[in-house]
Amino acid sequence: MVPGVGDVFRALADPTRRAILDELQERSGQTLFELVSRLVMRHGLTSSRQAVSQHLDVLEAAGLVRTRREGRYKFHDLDTAPLRAITDRWRIDPQEDPCASP
Amino acid sequence: MVPGVGDVFRALADPTRRAILDELQERSGQTLFELVSRLVMRHGLTSSRQAVSQHLDVLEAAGLVRTRREGRYKFHDLDTAPLRAITDRWRIDPQEDPCASP
DNA sequence: ACCATAGGCAAGCAACTGCTTGCATGACAA
DNA sequence: TTGTCATGCAAGCAGTTGCTTGCCTATGGT
Numbered sequence: 001m002v003p004g005v006g007d008v009f010r011a012l013a014d015p016t017r018r019a020i021l022d023e024l025q026e027r028s029g030q031t032l033f034e035l036v037s038r039l040v041m042r043h044g045l046t047s048s049r050q051a052v053s054q055h056l057d058v059l060e061a062a063g064l065v066r067t068r069r070e071g072r073y074k075f076h077d078l079d080t081a082p083l084r085a086i087t088d089r090w091r092i093d094p095q096e097d098p099c100a101s102p
Numbered sequence: 103m104v105p106g107v108g109d110v111f112r113a114l115a116d117p118t119r120r121a122i123l124d125e126l127q128e129r130s131g132q133t134l135f136e137l138v139s140r141l142v143m144r145h146g147l148t149s150s151r152q153a154v155s156q157h158l159d160v161l162e163a164a165g166l167v168r169t170r171r172e173g174r175y176k177f178h179d180l181d182t183a184p185l186r187a188i189t190d191r192w193r194i195d196p197q198e199d200p201c202a203s204p
Numbered sequence: 205a206c207c208a209t210a211g212g213c214a215a216g217c218a219a220c221t222g223c224t225t226g227c228a229t230g231a232c233a234a
Numbered sequence: 235t236t237g238t239c240a241t242g243c244a245a246g247c248a249g250t251t252g253c254t255t256g257c258c259t260a261t262g263g264t
Contacts, residue, residue, distance in 0.1 A: 006117055009111075009114045009115050009120065010115050012111045012114070012115070012188070013111050013112050013114070013115035014251090014252080015108055016252090018111065018191075021192060022191070022192075025192055025193075031210075031211090032210070032211065033209090033210070033211090047253090048253075048254070049210095049211085050212090050253075050254070050255085051252070051253055051254080053211075053212075054252075054253080055252085071210095071261060071262075072209070072210050072211075072260065072261040072262065073210070073211090073261095074210080074211070078192070080192045080193070083188060083189070083192060086114070086185060086188055086189075087185070087188075087189055089120075089124070090123060090124075090127055090180070090182045090185060091127075091182070116221090116222080118222090133240075133241090134240070134241065135239090135240065135241090149223090150223075150224070151240090151241085152223075152224070152225085152242095153222070153223055153224080155241075155242075156222075156223080157222085173230095173231060173232075173240095174230065174231040174232070174239070174240050174241075175231095175240070175241090176240080176241070
C-alpha cells in the first residue's frame with residue numbers, strides 16, 4: 001500500500017496537518033496526546049484528540065508520518081521522503097549553488 | 103496581495119491543477135484554450151474551459167502561475183518559486199551532495 | 205479485580221470544493 | 235456594424251472534508 005502521489009499533496013493542504021509536521025520535525029516520536037497539547041501550547045491550535053488522530057491517519061497514509069507501537073503508546077515520526085515528489089516534479093532552480101565555480 | 107503559504111499547498115492539492123503545472127512546465131506561455139486541448143490530448147483529462155479557468159485562478163492566486171495579456175489572448179507561465187516554501191519548511195536531506203568532500 | 209490512561213471506530217453535520225450552466229465582456233475580422 | 239473568438243463572472247449543485255459526538259478496546263497501575 002504505497003501511498004499515491006496525490007495523497008502527499010492532499011495531506012499537505014490542511015494547515016493543522018502542516019503544523020503537526022512542524023511539531024514532529026521539532027520533536028520526534030511524540031504520542032497523540034503529546035501532539036495535542038503541544039499544538040495548543042506552541043501553535044495556538046485548538047484541535048481535539050480525535051481531530052488530530054484523523055489528521056495523523058491522513059499523514060500516515062501519505063507516508064509523511066511513520067508510527068511505532070510500544071505497549072499502550074504509539075509514537076509518531078516525521079518522514080520527509082515523500083516531499084521529494086514535489087521537488088522532483090517541477091524542477092526547482094537552486095537559490096544559491098554552494099559549489100559554484102565562477 | 104502576496105499569496106499566503108496555505109494558498110500554495112491548497113493549489114497543489116488538486117490533480118488537475120498539478121497537470122496544468124506539468125503542461126506549463128513543458129510548454130510555457132499557453133492560452134486557456136491551448137491548455138484545455140493539451141490537457142485532453144496528453145493527460146487524458148476532460149476538463150471544461152470554465153473548470154480550467156477556475157483552476158488557473160487558484161494557481162495564479164498561489165503565485166504558481168503568472169499571466170500576461172496581449173490583445174484578446176492571455177498567456178500563462180509557470181513560476182516554481184513558491185514551491186521553495188515546501189522544501190525550506192521541512193528540510194529535505196539531499197539525496198546526493200555533488201560537492202561532498204570525504 | 206478495579207480504575208485510569210492511550211488510543212480506535214463510526215455516524216452525523218456544517219463548511220468547503222470543483223464543476224456545470226448561462227450570460228456578459230472585450231478584441232479582431234469581414 | 236455584425237459576427238466570431240478568447241475570456242470573464244456568478245449562481246447553483248453534488249461530492250468531499252474536517253470536526254464533533256458517543257461508544258468501544260486495550261494496556262498498565264494499584
